[in-house]
Amino acid sequence: MAKSVKELPNSGMHLSYEIIFMILVRLPTKSLLKMKRVCSQWRSIISDPRFIKAHLDAVNDERNNHLTRYLHWPPLMRSIGLEDEDQGYEYTFPVTKFSDNAEILGSCNGLILLGDDDRTYYLWNPSTRLLRKFDGPSLFRGEFRNFGFGYDSTTSAYKVVRIVRVTSHKVGLRPPENKKYCYDATSANVYNCKTNRWKKIEDFPYVIFENSQGVVVNGVPHWVMFRDHHGEDDAIDLVIVYFDLAEEKFKEIPNPNWLVHSSSFEFGVLDGRLCFIHQTKRQNEVWVMQEYGQDSWTDISSEVDIDSVCITGWKSGNTVMYSRGPKFFDAVRYVESLVSPHGGSDMIG
Incomplete structure (x- = not known):
């Protein structure tokens, strides 16, 4: 300085x-x-980009929870503070008119990823009201979709991950052998906001079974998926998958030992750590990954009030579709920042 x-x-x-x-x-x-x-x-x-970066570091500090909000949609774009949910306020729409299919797909450093219609996307900073529009590959609303949004510090680029699955059979299982006309195809793409280009990810050995937003920890989005098995192998393994934004590859981290295909759970973030709420017949358990990337899953149920625990993420189970979009894409947690969606020196992380 x-x-x-x-x-x-x-x-x-x-x-x-x-x-x-x-x-x-x-x-x-x-x-x-x-x-x-x-x-x-x-x-x-x-x-000054140095100021924007310093301010972003301050609001991203887990101790500054009063600067973190939930943004809800539809029917109104509404922001709710974590400390006092009664202190909510509504935003004016960033565009003249959204379609009934508008969705909130992700959040990173104060930027909100919005989707509208079948291939239109926006990066929006609700605090500065700056908006950037871009297009993506077309898709059908009946497809299963996983989205992720994060910042690649190695190239100073924000990136959008989109995984789409089209299937004609029961979710999570391979096509019945006695049916002649069955299909199951998945495509994964990443959009680089700096270069304004989409890239197809060739290696995707997983099966998505639900619409979900990526759970962001350690700067990258995470999902729970099935590992794809081939041939006559009927095993169904649940795995935690993340997208390495720098290498642009999907990778895995260790699961808690109870996570199987029949498990009932919520997956998200608690106090900056990956978290599961494991729903059993006897009680709910709260599990967190103490050391990121390590086999360090710990049951902290005795240390928290389970009834008051609220994690940021999505619930397992069947997707409920609404006329204005799926319920998994109607809210996101975000911080208020000065980061610009337009690129340049002030679009920083």
């Missing part, structure tokens, strides 16, 4: 650039947007 001393307009006070920087970075996003109008110096500081 610059070491020079700057004089505030209409004031006898002299504050260094660094002090002003440290004061402003602690303010909420909406206040900063107003502060940009105070003077050219403050506007310059708040628009």
Whole structure:
């Protein structure tokens, strides 16, 4: 940061650039947007990519839960704070009109991934109201879809992962041998927001069985899927799969030992860690991965009030379809930030 001393307009006070920087970075996003109008110096500081990065690091801190909100849709785009759900407010739509199929597909660093119709997508920062539109490969609403949205720090690029499955038979099982006309096909693609290009991921040895948003931990999206078996192997294994945004490959991490195809569970994030709520006949259990990527699943049920635990994620079971979209794509957790969806030096993570 610059070491020079700057004089505030209409004031006898002299504050260094660094002090002003440290004061402003602690303010909420909406206040900063107003502060940009105070003077050219403050506007310059708040628009600086270093400031945007520092502010994003602050709001992404797990201790700043008051800056984290849930965004709901439909029928209104509504934001709810974690600390006080009664303090919600509605957003004006980022476009003139959405179709009845509009969905909330993901969130990363204050940017919201929206989907509309069969191939139209948006990156939207609801705090700054900046919006970016892009197209994707066409799909049918009857398909099963998994979405993920994250930031690749190695290339400074936000990326969208889209997995689509078309099947004519029972979800999770291979086609019956006695049926002549059966099909089951899955395609996986990644969109690089920096290059504005879609790329097909050739190696996808898994089977998705439900519409879901990727659960983001350690900067990458995670899902629970079936491992794809071939030939006469009838085994059905559930696995935790994540997408390595840098290598653009799907990889696995260890499961809790109870996770089998007949398990009933919720999968999501609790206090920054991957979490399961395991629903058994006797009681619900809360399991977290203590050390990311390690076989460190721990039952913390005795340490928490299970009835009050709320994890960010999706529930297992059959998808319920509504006329305005599937229930798994109507809400997302996000932070308020200054990150731009348009690219350039201020679209940072």
